[in-house]
Amino acid sequence: FYLVQEFIPGHPLTNELIPGRVGSEEQLINLLTGLLEILVFVHRQGVIHRDIKPANIIRRKPDGKLVLIDFGAVKELTSIRTQQQPNPTVGVGTPAYMPIEQFQGYPQFNSDIYAVGVIGIQVATGLSVDELVSLLGSPNSTLGKKSWRDRCSIRAELANILDQMIQPDYRNRYQSAQAVLDDLNRLVLTQTAPLPPTLINPVVATQPTQAGVSGIATNPNSLTLISNSNKPNSKPIRGLLMWVGGGLAVVVLGLGVTLWNYRPQLLVHSGSQDAKSGNYQEAEQKFTQAIELNPNLAEAYLKRGAVRSRSGNYPGAEADATKALEINPNSSEAYAIRGDIRLLLKKHSQALDDFNKAINLNPSYAEAYISRGLVRYNLKDYKGAIADQSQVLQLKPKEIRAYVNRALARSEIGDLSGALNDLDDAIKITPDNADAYNNRGLLRLKQGDKDEALQDLNKAIEIAPKNGQFYLSRASIYDKLGNQKALIEDLRLASKFCLQQNITGCYNDAQYWLKRLE
Numbered sequence: 001f002y003l004v005q006e007f008i009p010g011h012p013l014t015n016e017l018i019p020g021r022v023g024s025e026e027q028l029i030n031l032l033t034g035l036l037e038i039l040v041f042v043h044r045q046g047v048i049h050r051d052i053k054p055a056n057i058i059r060r061k062p063d064g065k066l067v068l069i070d071f072g073a074v075k076e077l078t079s080i081r082t083q084q085q086p087n088p089t090v091g092v093g094t095p096a097y098m099p100i101e102q103f104q105g106y107p108q109f110n111s112d113i114y115a116v117g118v119i120g121i122q123v124a125t126g127l128s129v130d131e132l133v134s135l136l137g138s139p140n141s142t143l144g145k146k147s148w149r150d151r152c153s154i155r156a157e158l159a160n161i162l163d164q165m166i167q168p169d170y171r172n173r174y175q176s177a178q179a180v181l182d183d184l185n186r187l188v189l190t191q192t193a194p195l196p197p198t199l200i201n202p203v204v205a206t207q208p209t210q211a212g213v214s215g216i217a218t219n220p221n222s223l224t225l226i227s228n229s230n231k232p233n234s235k236p237i238r239g240l241l242m243w244v245g246g247g248l249a250v251v252v253l254g255l256g257v258t259l260w261n262y263r264p265q266l267l268v269h270s271g272s273q274d275a276k277s278g279n280y281q282e283a284e285q286k287f288t289q290a291i292e293l294n295p296n297l298a299e300a301y302l303k304r305g306a307v308r309s310r311s312g313n314y315p316g317a318e319a320d321a322t323k324a325l326e327i328n329p330n331s332s333e334a335y336a337i338r339g340d341i342r343l344l345l346k347k348h349s350q351a352l353d354d355f356n357k358a359i360n361l362n363p364s365y366a367e368a369y370i371s372r373g374l375v376r377y378n379l380k381d382y383k384g385a386i387a388d389q390s391q392v393l394q395l396k397p398k399e400i401r402a403y404v405n406r407a408l409a410r411s412e413i414g415d416l417s418g419a420l421n422d423l424d425d426a427i428k429i430t431p432d433n434a435d436a437y438n439n440r441g442l443l444r445l446k447q448g449d450k451d452e453a454l455q456d457l458n459k460a461i462e463i464a465p466k467n468g469q470f471y472l473s474r475a476s477i478y479d480k481l482g483n484q485k486a487l488i489e490d491l492r493l494a495s496k497f498c499l500q501q502n503i504t505g506c507y508n509d510a511q512y513w514l515k516r517l518e
Contacts, residue, residue, distance in 0.1 A: 008069060010061045013054035013119075019128035025154050028123045033184055034066040035116045037272075039177035041265065042068070043109050050107050052115035053097045054122075096129050101170050110173045113180060117165025124162070125151040136166070156430065157187050160398065186367070264294040268303060275307050283307045298324040302337060309341055317341045332361035336368045343375060351375050366395045370402060377409055385409040400426050404435055411443060419443055434463040438470050445477055453477050468497030469506050475513070488517060 023031070035057070042049060049056075049068065056070045097115040101108055122132060125148055135148055149159050161183050167173040174180045271286030287304035290297055305320030321338035325331060339354030355372035358365055373388030389406035392399050407422035423440040426433055441456030457474040464470060471494035478487040491510045498506035 008058045008060055008067050010058045010067070013057040013059060013066075016059070017054050017119075017122055018126075019131070020126050022126040022152060023123040025158065028120055028154065028158070029184060029187075031066075031123055032116065032120050033181065035068070035119070036113075036177045036181050036184070037269065038066065038068045039112055039116065040181065041269070043112070043177060044265075048107050048109055049112050049115075050102065051097075052112050052119070054119060057119075096133050099166075099170060099173075100168055108170045110170055110175055113165050113174050113177060114167075114170075116177075117162050120162050120165070121148050124148075124154050124159075127151065155187075156398070157400075161187070182367075264290040264297050264300065267293070268297070268300050271307075272303060275303070275310070280307045280311050284311075296327050298327040298331065298334065301327070302334060305337065305341065309344070314341055314345050318345065330361060332358040332365055332368065335361070336365065336371060339368070339375075340371055343371065343378075348375050348379055352379070364395055366392050366399065369395070370399075370405070373402075373405055373409070377405070377412075380412075382409045382412045386413075398429050400430050400433055400436070403429075404433070404439060407439060407443075411446075416443055416447060432463050434460040434467065434470065437463070438473050441477070442473055445480065450477060450480050454481070466497050466500075468494045468499075468501060468503060468510070471497065472506055472510055475510075484517070488514065491517075 035052075039049075051070060052068070056068065058067045058069055059065075060067050095103070097118050099111050099114040102111040102114075118132065118136065121127070121136075122129075127135065127148075135151075152159075161180065164172075164174055165180060267286045267290040271283040271290070274280075274286065275283035284304055284307045287300050287307065290300040291304070294300070301320040301324040305317040305324070308314075308320065309317035318338060318341045321334055321341055324334045325338065328334065335354045335358035339351045339358065342348075342351035342354060352372065352375045355368050355375060358368040359372065362368070369388045369392045373385045373392070376382075376384035376388060386406055386409045389402040389409065392402035393406075396402070403422045403426035407419040407426075410416075410419040410422065420440060420443055423436050423443070426436040427440070430436070437456045437460035441453040441460065444450075444456060445453035454474070454477050457470060457477060460470045461467070461474065471490040475487050475490035475494060478484075478490060491514045494510040495507055495514070498504075498510060
């Protein structure tokens, strides 16, 4: 066994983690994503790093990518992995970043995830290493972990991810770096603006619409159905566009890990970085090169499919997902991804079949239940949609999308009380969820509570002031209140922002209503 390490120009992460300096949420997510992408690569080679700490992470010049160094602890891993009943090894690592099982000499792959989680808390709180040890406890401490959340102001969903990364019992921790990346990716996608809405229950005259969502052109009462991606014209593809934080600048020759042998994977990582920067054409070219080098690399097909979907090439994206399934027919993720693409193509029956297969392969796949619930809603199987979103909440009790989507399905079967309860719960969990306020306001309007409905829509617009759909919703309230001046102003704003966001149905609705008023 021997180790070859190249010199990495740059500075260690310790230079950035200054006690008292709290990083932004964006900086935190970028750091976590970069480190976890590296762990995905490292763990695929059967390697546990076992000493992840800021001093072993280099911010490389001049590109600013993260590079993980010092794989000196890998040697002990060989003996661990070759024993069915492993004997404990020396507790290699740095105490502040070590979980209890590693301290006891039984490191797991998710011991590295624990270390990254602690670094994330360091960024979020600005705590020093000594303060971290005091707050979280040393690995061999019998004291319970103290809460760190009151030291920072990040969203509850992101804090939940960090908490699961640092669970004391490794069995309750994330089991893979990719699982953490999937949750981070979903978190980033769900903080953007809403999808083109599903329109329900018109309160004014109707006319055919080009939007083709419900056939109702002038309905201002548009409850927002939340998918795996809430951004206008974005595609609900879970976990595909996760980005590498830096090249793995280590060659462990004794384990047979050479960067050249993994050139296709490196092309996939590089293509992912291009996609993150919006360079979809370059990303697609790199994924294609990876496929040419290794035609059986399912990951390359899935990521190329994601880029094609982002670019509007849904048939190409569907073909790539299908090819990935030919390579690995037991991939629940690939079925779910193809289902999302088919949902965008309005192939609802085929999408439903894909989500059924994804769930059969992985009955705990929350994202697949969310998407299947969307398909069932579009097929007017509202009870089935409610059942799917309820299953999501069994798996993830604080999943906001499930509450909002279940509320919409409940409203369709006349269960307004249950729908309002769901939206109340969503707002309690995430007080800045604009979709929940929008939907609750429209349900309150339906019940005749015009003043409370207006308060909810005002709050939704305060949170998302450039969301055209929310202005269209508030216009319906002003219409009921008889405030024509405010009604016209909101319709104009709805037209402006919906046009900017390319939400055709919303724009057409606002324009049609304005023409009627004129």
